[in-house]
Amino acid sequence: MSLDGESDREAGDGEEAEESTLTPSQRVQNTPPSGIRRFFELTEEMDDVISLGVGEPDFTAPWNAREAAIASLERGQTSYTANRGMRDLRERIAADAERWDLSYDPDEEVIVTAGASEAIDAAFRALVDPGNVVAVAEPCYVSYEPGVRFAGGETLPVPTRAEDEFELTPAVLQEAGAERADYLIYCYPNNPTGATMSVEELAPVAEFCKEHDVGVLSDEIYADLTYEGEHASIAALPEMRERTVVFNGFSKAYAMTGLRLGYALGPAGAIEAMNRVHQYTMLSAPTTAQYAAVEALDSCADEVAEMRRQYDRRRQFVLSRFDEMGVECFEATGAFYVFPEVPDPWEDAGTFAEALLEAESVAMVPGGAFGAGGNGHLRASYATGLDDLKEAMRRLERFVDEHRD
Amino acid sequence: MSDQSDAASGEGQADTEARAELLDLLCENARYSTEDLARMTGLDADEVEAVVADLESSGVVQGYAAVVDWDRAESVTDAEHVHALVELNVTLDRETGYEDIAERLAQFPEVQALRLVSGDYDFALEVEEESMSRVSRFISEKVAPVPEITQTVTHYVMDTYKEAGHRFEETGDDDRLSVTP
Numbered sequence A: 001m002s003l004d005g006e007s008d009r010e011a012g013d014g015e016e017a018e019e020s021t022l023t024p025s026q027r028v029q030n031t032p033p034s035g036i037r038r039f040f041e042l043t044e045e046m047d048d049v050i051s052l053g054v055g056e057p058d059f060t061a062p063w064n065a066r067e068a069a070i071a072s073l074e075r076g077q078t079s080y081t082a083n084r085g086m087r088d089l090r091e092r093i094a095a096d097a098e099r100w101d102l103s104y105d106p107d108e109e110v111i112v113t114a115g116a117s118e119a120i121d122a123a124f125r126a127l128v129d130p131g132n133v134v135a136v137a138e139p140c141y142v143s144y145e146p147g148v149r150f151a152g153g154e155t156l157p158v159p160t161r162a163e164d165e166f167e168l169t170p171a172v173l174q175e176a177g178a179e180r181a182d183y184l185i186y187c188y189p190n191n192p193t194g195a196t197m198s199v200e201e202l203a204p205v206a207e208f209c210k211e212h213d214v215g216v217l218s219d220e221i222y223a224d225l226t227y228e229g230e231h232a233s234i235a236a237l238p239e240m241r242e243r244t245v246v247f248n249g250f251s252k253a254y255a256m257t258g259l260r261l262g263y264a265l266g267p268a269g270a271i272e273a274m275n276r277v278h279q280y281t282m283l284s285a286p287t288t289a290q291y292a293a294v295e296a297l298d299s300c301a302d303e304v305a306e307m308r309r310q311y312d313r314r315r316q317f318v319l320s321r322f323d324e325m326g327v328e329c330f331e332a333t334g335a336f337y338v339f340p341e342v343p344d345p346w347e348d349a350g351t352f353a354e355a356l357l358e359a360e361s362v363a364m365v366p367g368g369a370f371g372a373g374g375n376g377h378l379r380a381s382y383a384t385g386l387d388d389l390k391e392a393m394r395r396l397e398r399f400v401d402e403h404r405d
Numbered sequence B: 001m002s003d004q005s006d007a008a009s010g011e012g013q014a015d016t017e018a019r020a021e022l023l024d025l026l027c028e029n030a031r032y033s034t035e036d037l038a039r040m041t042g043l044d045a046d047e048v049e050a051v052v053a054d055l056e057s058s059g060v061v062q063g064y065a066a067v068v069d070w071d072r073a074e075s076v077t078d079a080e081h082v083h084a085l086v087e088l089n090v091t092l093d094r095e096t097g098y099e100d101i102a103e104r105l106a107q108f109p110e111v112q113a114l115r116l117v118s119g120d121y122d123f124a125l126e127v128e129e130e131s132m133s134r135v136s137r138f139i140s141e142k143v144a145p146v147p148e149i150t151q152t153v154t155h156y157v158m159d160t161y162k163e164a165g166h167r168f169e170e171t172g173d174d175d176r177l178s179v180t181p
Ligand SMILES: Cc1ncc(COP(=O)(O)O)c(C=O)c1O
Pocket: A055, A114, A115, A116, A117, A118, A141, A187, A191, A219, A221, A248, A249, A250, A251, A257, A260, A261, A262, B181
């Protein structure tokens, strides 16, 4: 797994670990392991943990999609595809995006990647020059900052605020000095907060970006998991299409995380640049997964709707329970996360999360792992069956009550 | 549906949605408590009670039952269960319609389900009994002699893989990593 220190090998199994003569690059040395990792290790050491720390669906990919993947293997479809992905798939992706008023040419403006992760990484490497500044709306998914760093760029954190329901506003952009940024990356519906942004709320952000000539990298991987109103993409706003790359994929809505399939939509030049990176580093996205995705787009809308219905019920359940125990939590309306405040008398989310894990075997991730804007909060994922959620809430309530004075 | 003023008002629409949502939840798990149903739907507990009572009294909800894997039940209880699906062909005459025959068959406690179906036969019957011999005795002594019934074909259930939406398999472990970004 790593060259030293964190070896996968059990300590004391005889041999001494060999000293590596391969020195990690400065770039890697400057990148600390994710804050999530530490918490993962703590959780793994314990038995019978109910984890609300999982960032992927608890559902299995729809059978139709899995079946199509199996059938493609049976037919022996195991070669590379076109760099940008199978045309059949790109066409369907473009057609699907029309739901959000997005219109992209499948030949020039769509690229299929190994997860949205690869698309995001390719965008950083294709668009960011050394010295460029990428503003990152926080709290956010943990990969943006290291991705920019690996590409040689600099990041500028833009902390969103609980009182704004963790939405981006011109005020927080200004306060962070984002007018000097070359790019802005954000994610709505948001991981870890569950916040969403409507067209009306995106419009002033679009104005800010146009005024200050900031390119937008819009991570919309949770678009289908929007529970109040419709998902909106900034790229559908006037004059935003040419300055925006949209990321999406099959991991969340279709519960296909392990198939590793995502995509980016953007103006031809940007997608061409990303394809340059992609063709040398990935060649093409996993072929089997592309067949699954074609079928997913053709026939799995009902399953997606059903999963969304289940998440929505759990969301309302969890929000009601936090409310009943007097734990402050803003009303998350997307993804599968809620982002409660650390209950009194705790100040620090990390201390609370460790004490809760220790006492009640319930895991929630401290918000600070998702950037400074997340301090004082916890991410609770409801990608977990209702029975476990109920039990987790019961334990949390007991824990919170015991420590209330 | 039939009440136009109901459909026209926003409240009527909300009622319709609440009914559909609660029905869906009860089908998923009839043991959800009123409080949990309220938490999941955003309704008040009182509203949940009222809608469910209404669904029950109007006959939309006919009852609540557990989905049981009887093969497993056998190992923890003494209960023996044999399940059979029976195809029935009937002839009708001026005095006797499907309803009349159904009325007669449905009253047998051995009959778990009775449906009129399209295709090669008329009625699909589900029978539950303690043993195969009791099933066949029931069919030959009680069902076949019904004058309108011209033919019966009995299929014993050998194994059940899924029932009422529930897969009968070892509950799959959650193999996701416990904490991920
Ligand atoms: C906000 C966000 N973006 C991107 C990803 C990565 O998705 P993929 O599986 O498509 O690489 C995740 C996964 O957790 C995510 O939460």
